Every structure is written in C-alpha cells, then in structure tokens.
C-alpha cells in the first residue's frame with residue numbers, strides 16, 4: 418500500500434479552485450494525485466488533454482507517441498512550440514507538463530502502441546485517453562482496454578466536427594459496439610487531405626480530460642452509452658444514444674475477437690490488431 | 704413517409720432501404736458510417752435489405768480519427784465525407800435533442 422498522502426499547503430493553494438467544487442474536495446484531490454492516466458497520442462487531442470490533466474494534478478501521466486514535432490502540427494498540438502520542431506513529441510510535451518506542475522510524474526513512451534506492448538503498458542494505468550489519429554490505433558486501444566479492463570475515452574475530430582465516447586469495458590457500449598471494424602484499407606484518405614480546425618481538436622481533447630477527471634473522482638455523468646457529436650461550424654452539440662450491441666465482435670456474448678494478436682505486431686498497417694478466433698471461454702479474460 | 708435522420712425529420716418515399724437512404728442523403732463514403740436504426744446499430748451487410756418505416760429514427764455515425772498523426776499503424780486518418788445539413792436543419796435538430 419502507498420503511504421497516506423497529505424496535501425501540502427502549496428498543493429491546497431494550487432488546487433484550491435477545484436478542491437472547492439462539490440464532489441472533489443480534499444479527498445477528490447488526493448484521488449487525482451494518486452491516479453494514473455495514459456494519453457496515447459500527444460497530438461491535437463492528447464496535447465490539450467494532457468495540459469488539463471497535469472494542471473489538475475493527476476499524479477502520473479503517461480505520454481505515448483513515436484513521432485517528432487512537425488511544423489504542421491503546431492496549428493493544433495498546443496503543447497509543442499516552434500523551437501520544438503524536430504524533437505520527439507513525448508519529450509517536448511513532458512518538458513512543458515513538468516514545468517506546469519511538478520507534482521505530476523510524467524512517464525514517456527517514444528513508441529507506438531502495438532498489440533505486443535499494449536497490455537503491459539496499459540496495466541499500470543487507471544484510465545486511457547485515445548488521442549490517436551489512425552483507425553488501427555483506435556481499434557487497438559478499444560481492444561486492449563477491453564482485455565485489460567481499462568476505462569477509456571475515445572474522441573475523433575474532422576474538419577469542424579468532433580465526437581467523443583467514454584467506455585467502461587464490459588459495462589457500457591464500446592467503440593466496436595458502434596463501429597465494428599476499421600474501414601477497408603485504402604478507402605481512407607489522409608488527415609492532410611481533410612484538415613481540422615485546431616480549436617475543434619482542443620475542444621474534444623478537453624472533453625476527454627474532463628471525462629477522465631470525472632471518472633477518476635467518480636463524479637457526475639460520463640459520456641457512456643451516448644456518443645457526443647459536435648459541429649463547431651454550426652456550434653451545436655448532440656448526444657446520440659448508443660447501447661451495448663449484442664453482436665459486438667468484442668464485448669458481445671459471442672465475441673469473434675478474443676485476444677490481441679501479437680503475431681501481427683510487425684505488420685506495417687497494424688490493422689489486424691485483434692484476431693477472430695471465436696473462443697467464448699477466452700472472453701472476459703481480463 | 705416521415706423518418707428522423709440525425710435528429711431532423713424528413714419526408715422520404717416509402718419502401719426505402721438504409722442503403723437507398725445513404726445514397727439519397729449523398730453520403731459519399733458509406734463504408735465510413737455506422738447506421739443506428741431506432742437505437743440499434745446495423746451491420747453494413749444489412750443496409751441493402753433493411754427497409755425503413757414511418758417514424759424510424761436513423762443516425763449516421765461517422766468514423767473519425769484525427770488526433771496524433773501516425774501513432775500506430777499506417778491506415779491514415781478517419782475521414783467521412785457527406786453533404787452537410789443546412790444550418791436551419793441542424794439547429795432544429797438541437798432543439799429536438801435537448
């Protein structure tokens with residue numbers, strides 16, 4: 418067991434505006450300081466999310482990203498500054514977050530999430546934020562969180578629009594309940610063709626951070642079983658009710674995805690992050 | 704018949720299938736869309752057979768990527784293209800959904 422955590426005077430002052438909030442208080446703040454959140458992808462979603470998580474005093478923040486900062490990232494990935502171009506994103510992000518809040522232990526993974534490393538990395542965390550771009554990653558996060566029993570918040574952004582969904586595996590509708598499987602390879606144009614407004618990325622990233630904080634302290638209603646859809650051009654928000662899908666290949670009663678396929682880890686597109694082996698006994702392994 | 708599409712009530716011809724609806728709504732990349740009919744997600748293979756009925760509520764849910772570039776895999780990002788609803792339709796839908 419960890420030693421009892423005592424809030425220092427400095428901590429009480431730093432977090433005073435949220436300690437004041439009903440549902441948080443000193444006990445909630447201590448919970449946050451003991452919590453561990455993994456942010457996969459320190460880009461348009463992950464950067465703003467990580468800023469708010471660090472500022473709020475989430476005790477351990479894992480940052481995972483294999484990329485280096487590119488000039489074209491700066492329009493939306495607000496943790497990275499102009500002099501950071503060319504540096505590893507996790508390094509650039511960790512530096513800012515440590516300066517923002519020395520209470521936070523920042524752990525960096527300059528790597529991609531893969532079927533063969535996902536379980537080991539996820540194990541040490543309480544909540545996962547999906548800040549990734551590709552479908553391969555998004556489906557892998559959904560699958561790995563399912564098998565690891567880790568709650569996560571998905572977000573997607575495109576142009577002026579965004580969506581978010583929080584999932585408690587085995588309890589609430591999962592990403593695959595809604596989207597089943599990645600679209601056919603080759604059918605998908607790249608992000609650079611479609612574009613996104615930086616503020617939309619920020620908006621959704623901050624929604625993910627809020628979901629993580631609420632989940633960690635157990636406050637309020639999460640975006641579970643409802644997908645938030647927003648259109649910033651029209652500035653409208655809706656939630657679409659989603660429910661656990663009895664035919665979900667991952668969390669349904671007869672799953673066809675029963676484990677992460679580590680044998681496929683070396684494949685370049687990583688799409689085959691999970692395999693169809695229809696073994697019911699393996700379901701719910703985690 | 705009247706059906707509700709993404710919160711907006713529209714008049715559509717009888718006998719329309721989900722696939723027909725995707726086409727009439729000019730969804731350019733149906734492979735990027737999940738369709739929810741009356742709170743139940745349909746499989747893509749059902750789009751062609753499933754006929755719509757008066758009062759049905761249909762949601763097109765678009766796959767979206769768009770966070771960090773190339774964090775894992777190289778499938779590219781998530782893009783779903785479609786005709787955007789008119790502003791008035793969207794705002795009417797807001798009123799309907801809250």
Ligand SMILES: [Zn+2]
Nearest residue numbers: 591594665668
């Ligand atoms: Zn599911």
